[in-house]
Amino acid sequence: MNPAVGFAAFIAVSLATAAIGFYGLRISRTTGDFYVASRTVKPWWNASAIGGEYLSAASFLGVAGLILLSGTDALWFPVGYTAGYLMLLxxxxxxxxxxxxxxxxxxxxxxxDSKAVxxxxxxxxxxVGWLYIVxxxxxxxxTIRITTGLPSWLGSVAVVVVVCLTVVAGGMRSITFVQxxxxxxxxxxxxxxxxxVLLALAGNGVPAVSQPGTNPTSLPAAGAYQNISLMVALLFGTLGxxxxxxxxxxxxxxxxxxxTTLIVLGLLSVFYLFPTASGLVGRVFAPELARNGxxxxxxxxxxxxxxxxxxxxLLSALVVAGAFAAFLSTTSGLVVSLAGVISQDLLGSSVRGFRLAALLAAVVPLGFAFLTDSFALAGSVGLVFAFTASTICPVLLLGIWWRGLTDAGAITGMVTGALLCGGAMVTGTVLGAASAPGWLAQPAAWTVPTAFAVMVLVSLATxxxxxxxxxxxxxxxHIPERPVATERSPR
Known part of the structure; x- marks a missing residue:
């Protein structure tokens, strides 16, 4: 790819993101605008924004890469990402x-009714937010290294700068338009x-770039435990x-x-058809990419x-623009959610506190990104889902559906899930992907039930x-709201 093409695509999507974000600034005035867009976002807008922030680097780049590496075993990722929204619904x-x-x-x-919780x-x-931003x-x-030849760190810094500008400018209302x-x-x-690509293959036959049918890797097929654990992580992780x-x-x-959730299910189902198709085409016509990392x-x-x-x-430029849109939209969504938490707990529930928290939420994971190496994107995000499923998901599900949950049960369950899943993630990383046993590489199958069990047992004891x-x-x-007049008024 011509480096100028990749650079131009990155500049174009960054400018478009900034322009839309600053447009949102014109109508972001109140604290409610910055935190929750004053609770006025309609389902189609919200569904598109959720699709924008949910379809991250793991979805845009990682799913096709995993299908290239592992074939049909990797199809559990798009299935799990989408089915998780059914659970959410x-x-x-x-x-x-x-x-x-x-x-x-x-x-x-x-x-x-607990400050400790x-x-x-x-x-x-x-x-969770910082783990997901990295x-x-x-x-x-x-992407910046492959498409432009520039140093890798510039890509990370550019994403943080653009995200900070758009989030600080208009908060949730601004980011809704962007996403x-x-x-x-x-x-x-x-x-x-x-x-x-499919039209080119149909019209020109088999390209000379590689031999069709070449097996790109000798990776063993994932076992039943790994697949079950992955699905537990993706299904329950989405809820948190x-x-x-x-x-x-x-x-x-x-x-x-x-x-909104029903619309998101449709949007995700359509989206995942295309990285899946890219991965399958890549297994036949670009298998060497799997062997050279x-x-x-x-x-x-x-x-x-x-x-x-x-x-x-031109098509490559479009893909680069889409890739940076994925990084920007997911990172901005995470920064908004973290800024809301940090500002309320540490900096005061004000617009100024929100803006300071947004800067902190974006800069800290940038430091972690500099200190760590990238590995399979979908796999790394899958571990974040496992951590979320072991911590936030149990307290949400039990808090919504079980009256008997107590503050002691919630705290003990979250801490247990965090320690078990976090310990497994660290140990598996230290041992390496080739040496780590399956129960460490995919810990959700045992950490999620343990977190739920601890939360329930401690609540029963207290x-x-x-x-x-x-x-x-x-x-x-659980009692549905009565329809309000504004929902029935003509638009």
Whole structure:
């Protein structure tokens, strides 16, 4: 790829993101605008914004790379990412919106009437957010190096700078416009090149770049335990992602939250058709990328290899723009959610506190990204899902659906899940992917049930600590709102 093409694509998407973000600044005035867009975001806008922030580096680059490496075993990733939203629709979306909270710590404090639970939840939410931001910065570093030849660190720094500008400028309302635009850009950036690649293959026969049918790797097939554990992580982890959950607070009511989730399911299902197709084409026509450690760059390189010429360069530029949209949208969603938590707990619930918290939320993971090396993007994000499923998910599900949850049970369960899953992640990283046993490489199958069990058992042992307001809060979570006049008024 011509470096100028990649650089121009990056500049174009960054300028578009900044322009849309600053447009949002014009209508971001109140604290509610910065935290939850004053709870006025309609389902289609919100669904597009959720798709924008949820489809991260792991989805845009990592899924195709994993399919290139592992074939059909990697299809569990797009299936799990999408099915997790069905779980969200069934168990979390509407009750969480009815809670009236701004953040997940707000919800746990109100539900359990405990400042200690709030502090532990805040710590876990920030840890999850930072763990999730790091792979986005790694993806940006990979993309800038592959497409422009510039130093990798420039990609990470550029993403942090653009995100900070847009988030600090307009908060949640501004980011909603940005992320909705970025979803459709990402979908276009994957769909159009895939269509052209398939047309080129149909018209020209087999290219000379490689021999069809070449097995790209000798990786063993994943066992039943790994697949089950991965699905547990993806299904339950989606229920605890802070940057996704905070978007439901922006809906007008619980009914809108459910409608938003249904639309997201459709948007995700359409999107994942294209990285899957890219991965399958890559297994046949670009298997050498798996052997030379460039699997995650497959969608960036495929148009130039199989289409070529000016058309290939233009398609490559579109893919690069989509890749940076993925890094920017997910990182901005995470920064918004973390800024809400940090500002409320440490800096005061004000616009100024939100802006300072946003800077802190973005800069800290940048330091971690500089200190760590990128590995398989989808795999690294899968571990973050496992951590989330072992910590935030149990307290949300039990807090919404079980009146008997206590503050002691919630704290003990979250700490247990964090220690077990975090310990497994660290140990597996130290041992290396080739040496780590499966139960460490994919810990969710045992850490998630353990966290749930500890939370339930400790709550049963501390029944006297059930919040006196539990009944009232549970009623608020589960009794549907009456339709309001503004929802029936003509648009």
């Amino acid at each position: 069934l168990f979390v979306a509407a009750p969480l919106r009815r809670s009236g909270a701004y953040t997940i710590p707000d919800f746990t404090e109100a539900r359990l 709030r502090r532990v939840t805040s710590f876990v939410v920030v840890a 792979p986005q910065l790694h993806g940006a570093a990979l 909705a635009f970025q979803y459709w850009l990402k979908l276009t950036a994957l769909a159009v090149p895939v269509v052209f 992602l802070p940057h996704v959950l905070v978007r439901f607070y922006t809906n007008p009511d619980g009914r809108s939250a459910r409608r 460039q699997a995650d760059a497959l969608v960036l390189l495929l148009p130039g290899r199989l289409v070529g010429g000016t058309a290939g360069e 029944k006297n600590r059930v919040s006196p307001s539990a009944g009232r809060i549970m009623s608020r979570l």
